[in-house]
Amino acid sequence: MHSSVRYxxxxxxxxxxSACGSGPGGAxxxxxxxxxxxxxxxxxxxxxxxSPPVAVELEDASGVRVNGSTANILLHxxxxxxxxxxxxxxxxxxxxxxxxxxxxxIDQEGDYTLVAVSDGVDSAFSAPFTVxxxxxxxxxxxIQVGTVAGGNRYRSVRNGSLNPAVDTLAIGGxxxxxxxxxxxxxxxxxxxxxxxxxxxxxxxxxxxxxFNTAGLYGYNCSVHGDAMTGRILVR
Numbered sequence: 001m002h003s004s005v006r007y008x009x010x011x012x013x014x015x016x017x018s019a020c021g022s023g024p025g026g027a028x029x030x031x032x033x034x035x036x037x038x039x040x041x042x043x044x045x046x047x048x049x050x051s052p053p054v055a056v057e058l059e060d061a062s063g064v065r066v067n068g069s070t071a072n073i074l075l076h077x078x079x080x081x082x083x084x085x086x087x088x089x090x091x092x093x094x095x096x097x098x099x100x101x102x103x104x105x106i107d108q109e110g111d112y113t114l115v116a117v118s119d120g121v122d123s124a125f126s127a128p129f130t131v132x133x134x135x136x137x138x139x140x141x142x143i144q145v146g147t148v149a150g151g152n153r154y155r156s157v158r159n160g161s162l163n164p165a166v167d168t169l170a171i172g173g174x175x176x177x178x179x180x181x182x183x184x185x186x187x188x189x190x191x192x193x194x195x196x197x198x199x200x201x202x203x204x205x206x207x208x209x210x211f212n213t214a215g216l217y218g219y220n221c222s223v224h225g226d227a228m229t230g231r232i233l234v235r
Contacts, residue, residue, distance in 0.1 A: 032058035032066040035073065035116045035124035038098065045132045046084075046109055053102045056116045056124065058094055065097045073099040073118045080128055082110015109133045137235055139173040146180035146203075152221070154230040165230035171214055175232060179205040185222030192217060199223060 039055035058069040072093050077086040088103040106112065114126040142157040143165050154165040154177075161167075169175060177186050183201035188194045192215040197207035199222055211217065211234045221228035 029068040030060045030064070030066050032069050032071065032097075032118075032121050033061045034059050034063075034122040035118055036063070037114070037116065037124055037126045039100075040127045041104075041112075041114055041129045043130045043132060044106070046134045047105050047107060048131075050101075050104055053100050054104060054114065054126070055098055055100045056094075057098045058118065058121065067097045069094050069097045071118050071121075073116055075101060075104070076115040076117065077106065078113040078115050078125070080111035080113055082106075082108055082112055082131060084108030084110055084112070084131060086114075106131045134235075137168040137170040137173070137233075139170045141167045141169050141173070141175040141232065143167065143175060143177045143230060144180050145177045145184050145186070145207075146182045152182055152184070152224050152228050154219075154221075154228055156230075163227075163229060166233075167230070168233045168235065169211055171234055172210065172212055173234070174208055174210045177207040179203055183223055184228065187220055187222040189218045189220055194219075196222065 035056055036059050037054070038057045039052055041050050041054050044050055056073050058066045058071055060066055070093050072091055075086065075090045084106040087105050087107060088101065090101070090104070092099040092101060109131045111128060111130050113128050115123060117123045138158065144155040144157060146152065153163045155162040156165040156167050158167060177197065179200055179202060181203050183199060185199040186197040186207050188196050192213060194209060194211065194217055211232065214234050216231060216233050218231045219229070220226050
């Protein structure tokens with residue numbers, strides 16, 4: 001609560017204004033004065049994603065969420081022994097007083113802390129967390145080709161990803177595409193490229209390819225195009 005003073009003729013009039021005026025975000029209601037991490041960052045690997053996603057809320061002086069705030073919240077990375085950079089969308093507007101950062105990642109291993117800032121309120125520091133090195137990639141992969149889970153798709157046997165099937169492979173490793181059914185092919189897209197397979201409708205058909213050069217290789221079906229997609233990171 002705070003007072004206002006005005007004059008009506010020669011009479012001094014005291015008025016009382018509510019402390020629930022407009023705060024950060026522009027909405028009428030409780031005033032946000034600070035930020036707080038409500039979902040802390042956990043341990044991830046290099047280029048990995050936080051699960052669950054990091055979330056930051058706007059709070060009043062009592063630590064209560066200001067549900068009406070739609071203020072922008074920006075994240076920074078504070079090193080505690082790592083030299084990585086923060087990637088993803090690092091500036092998000094709060095919804096219901098909370099900003100959720102769904103696609104953050106860090107490109108180098110080490111120890112870090114996140115810092116959240118927003119105009120007109122106190123910033124917040126996350127709990128320290130660690131970014132671990134990537135595990136060694138496998139030397140062999142199998143990708144199923146054909147009717148999987150009700151549709152024409154590629155599916156990684158290793159991690160279950162499909163449409164796109166996403167895999168990592170060691171340099172010099174081999175990928176095997178195994179036909180489950182339907183008429184399909186494995187067609188390289190983009191650069192770097194690889195030798196595409198022939199089209200086949202034979203159940204049990206295999207296309208085996210060795211990857212000797214690092215890079216991100218994309219592919220789709222030579223029959224169904226982008227209705228069937230995948231990619232392999234060779235490192």
